[in-house]
Amino acid sequence: MPPSPPPANTPAQIFRIFLRLGLTSFGGPVAHLGYYRAEFVTRRGWFSEAQYADLVALAQFLPGPASSQVGMTVGLLRGGWLGLLAAWLAFTGPSAALMFAFALGLSRGGDVSGAGWLLGLKVAAVAVVAQAVAGMWGSLVVADGKAGQIKAGLAFGAAALALIWPGAAAQVLALLLAGVVGWRFLAATGATQAGQALRLPLTRRRGTLLLALCAALLVLLPLLSSLGPAWALAATVYRAGALVFGGGHVVLPLLQAGLVPTFLSAETFVAGYGAANAVPGPLFTFASYLGAAQTVLPAWVGALIATVFIFLPGALLMVGALPFWAALSARPAARAALTGINAGVVGLLMAALYDPLFTSAITGPRPLALALLAYAALTAARLPAWVVVGGCAVVGTAAL
Numbered sequence: 033m034p035p036s037p038p039p040a041n042t043p044a045q046i047f048r049i050f051l052r053l054g055l056t057s058f059g060g061p062v063a064h065l066g067y068y069r070a071e072f073v074t075r076r077g078w079f080s081e082a083q084y085a086d087l088v089a090l091a092q093f094l095p096g097p098a099s100s101q102v103g104m105t106v107g108l109l110r111g112g113w114l115g116l117l118a119a120w121l122a123f124t125g126p127s128a129a130l131m132f133a134f135a136l137g138l139s140r141g142g143d144v145s146g147a148g149w150l151l152g153l154k155v156a157a158v159a160v161v162a163q164a165v166a167g168m169w170g171s172l173v174v175a176d177g178k179a180g181q182i183k184a185g186l187a188f189g190a191a192a193l194a195l196i197w198p199g200a201a202a203q204v205l206a207l208l209l210a211g212v213v214g215w216r217f218l219a220a221t222g223a224t225q226a227g228q229a230l231r232l233p234l235t236r237r238r239g240t241l242l243l244a245l246c247a248a249l250l251v252l253l254p255l256l257s258s259l260g261p262a263w264a265l266a267a268t269v270y271r272a273g274a275l276v277f278g279g280g281h282v283v284l285p286l287l288q289a290g291l292v293p294t295f296l297s298a299e300t301f302v303a304g305y306g307a308a309n310a311v312p313g314p315l316f317t318f319a320s321y322l323g324a325a326q327t328v329l330p331a332w333v334g335a336l337i338a339t340v341f342i343f344l345p346g347a348l349l350m351v352g353a354l355p356f357w358a359a360l361s362a363r364p365a366a367r368a369a370l371t372g373i374n375a376g377v378v379g380l381l382m383a384a385l386y387d388p389l390f391t392s393a394i395t396g397p398r399p400l401a402l403a404l405l406a407y408a409a410l411t412a413a414r415l416p417a418w419v420v421v422g423g424c425a426v427v428g429t430a431a432l
Contacts, residue, residue: 040110040111040112041111041115043114043115043118044118045111046107046110046111046115046118046119046122047119047122049071049122050103050121050122051122051123051126052418053067053071053103053122053418054122054125054126054313055312057123057312058150058156058157058312058421059153059154059156059157059158059389060157060388061098061315062099062161062381062384062385062389063389064099064313064314065098065099065102065161065164065381066157066163066417067160068102068103069084069164069167069168070163070164070410071417072106074167075416079106080171081167081168081171082172082374085172085377086357086361086370087102087105087106088102089207089370089373089377090350090357091105092203092204092207093204094350094353095273095276095345095349096273096274096343096346096347096349096350097273097314097343097346099314100123100124100314100316100343100346100347101346101349101350102350103120104116104347104351105350105351105354108233108351108354109230109231109232113233116347116351120347124313124314124316124317124339124343127311127312127313127314128313128335128339130311131304131308131311131317131318131320131321132320132324132331132335134304134321135320135324135331135335136331147429148428148429148431148432149425149426150428151393151399151428151432152424152425152426152427152428152432153421153424153428154389155393155399155402155403155406155424155428155432156406156420156421156424157389157393158390158393158403158406159406159407159409159410159420159424160406160410160421161381161389162385163407163410163411164381165381165382166411168378169187169378172371172374172375172377172378173187173375179218182214182218182372183218183372183375186214186375186376186379187376187382189376189379190375190377190378190379191382192379192383193206194380194383195383195387198387203380206376206379206380207373207376207377207380209376210375211369211370211373212369213372214369214370214371214372214373214375215365215369215372218368218371218372219364219365219367230358232355232358234351234354235355236356236359238355239351239355240352242348243352245348245352246345246348246349246352249270249274250274250345253266253267254267254271261328261329262333264294265291265295265323265328265329265334265337265341266341268290269287269323269337269341270341270344270345272286272290272319272342273316273342273343273346274345274346274349283315283316283318287301287318287319288301291322294328295322295326295327295328295334296322296325296326296327300325301322304318304325308321316343317339319338319339320335322334322338323335323336323337323338323339324338398432399432402424402427402428402431402432406423406424409423
């Protein structure tokens with residue numbers, strides 16, 4: 033029988049943990065998921081590998097920023113609604129504040145794309161995600177006999193599909209195929225991960241209301257756009273957050289189409305993209321920059337509206353779908369499908385470990401050596417991820 037979960041956490045505790053993650057989590061959504069796993073599965077034991085993979089799989093199926101959706105769900109499950117708010121504020125706040133400052137012209141750092149410290153942080157992300165892939169492979173893929181062969185095939189197949197056909201559509205297709213294969217072939221092997229049921233602070237009725245609210249806002253906000261620029265800005269960023277699959281980079285065309293040239297120039301739009309890639313936390317805080325840089329509303333009003341409404345649809349979708357996902361995954365046939373999906377999630381992480389993380393960070397022998405040392409520090413020395421990330425930044429400044 034699985035061990036009982038640790039007692040729930042206060043919003044203040046959740047805020048402190050996510051604030052540290054928000055200050056140190058460079059590398060994009062895939063790296064964020066690796067940091068989360070190191071913190072909440074390996075270090076704190078809040079979730080089993082199967083439970084965590086279930087949350088990641090649900091986020092992959094839904095529109096919105098996957099890492100932020102997983103983070104908010106962790107906050108919800110550990111600290112209720114205030115825990116969700118604390119997790120989102122703490123993880124998003126540092127990035128949003130930096131992007132707001134950049135929009136106001138407070139940043140004078142120039143182009144930092146080639147800075148050693150930034151390369152060191154990218155190398156750290158490679159090591160963190162490699163640790164996550166290795167750990168999840170051991171828990172979710174490795175098994176004796178036929179089941180292990182099937183799950184390994186699903187993981188490698190998902191990775192190959194994601195590498196050959198980049199984009200969110202390939203990821204969703206890979207998980208759907210993995211689910212079908214798992215449902216068809218894994219139930220009879222006895223290799224499905226039953227796991228411990230998550231304790232949800234909401235019912236399916238409330239979940240339905242949240243999903244209905246998400247859909248209603250998608251219809252109502254454009255109708256309210258004629259009332260003023262604040263409503264028009266909210267409608268634009270909400271639509272972008274609600275309709276985009278694949279995370280931060282994919283949201284850019286929707287934001288550009290809705291905001292340029294009505295709210296800001298194309299040059300201003302492009303200027304903030306480099307900064308968004310050089311700060312920790314979610315890339316969706318690019319909307320914070322856009323809200324502050326627009327010339328129609330006061331900067332702080334625009335930044336607040338854009339930041340809230342870009343994340344709101346993803347939160348409503350993730351939390352609203354959670355009770356249905358939990359109920360579905362409890363059924364034996366669905367559990368077999370989810371076991372296959374979890375193997376597919378590992379494959380998608382494998383693909384992302386190569387591209388974009390490895391290809392952008394490992395530019396020569398020195399970054400590779402640093403990545404190997406960082407991986408050893410995480411696995412053999414069992415140092416916390418935030419210590420390794422900080423160390424890589426320091427080494428990167430001096431030697432890369």
